[in-house]
Each structure stands twice: as C-alpha cells, then as structure tokens.
Amino acid sequence: MTRTPTSAGPELERTREESLPDVSVDVPPGPGSGPGAFLFSTREVTLRTAGVRTRVPDAAPGAVEAAAAATLAAERAAGHPDPLVVGAVGFAPGEARLVVPAHVHRTPTIA
Helix, strand or coil: CCEEEECCEEEEECCHHHHCCCEEEEECCCCCCCCEEEEEECCHHHHCCCCCCCECCCCCCCHHHHHHHHHHHHHHHCCCCCCEEEEEECCCCCCCCCCCCCCCCCCCCCC
C-alpha cells in the first residue's frame, strides 16, 4: 500500500476508491452565506486524517440543504452510497449549515 503526505496532517493510505472522481457542486447561497461551492468526495483516501471524516446530513429546510441533498442523492444513484464533505469553498465552517471541520483547507472564492 502506498502512502501520500498531505498538508492536512499525517500520511494517508491510498485505497482502491482513489480512482473515483471528486464531485464539485455549486450551491446557491443561503441567508448569511457567501457564494461558493461544496466539494464532495467519495474517496476514503481524502478523509483518513483524524477529525476530517465528516458525514453530510440529509436536507433540512432551505436552498443550501436542498442543493446538497440533491447532490448526495445523485451520488447515491450513481453507486456511491456514502458521499462525504471534504470542504466548502467560500464558506466559513458551519456557515452553510452543513458540518465542515474547521481545520479543512478552504480556498476563498474570488469575485
């Protein structure tokens, strides 16, 4: 098994799921949220560092949650039953009402 160093922490073990693509989805901003995109991944290798693995909850009322839930449903239908959030671009952790660890690297959206 090969190992990959990351900026997020210790080396991560590569898995056979590594060849699956990440899914980036534009999410309409909710009240108090800036524009941005959520990065979803079904690749375990991205999420092995302690504290980074975070399950995405199903939708609650609101446009951001509905867009995220639609993406999760599409991933499940494509055979990826447990998509996970890796990070949120342009949002502070928790700002979009999805669970995103504070230490996950985020790249700000440049307008």
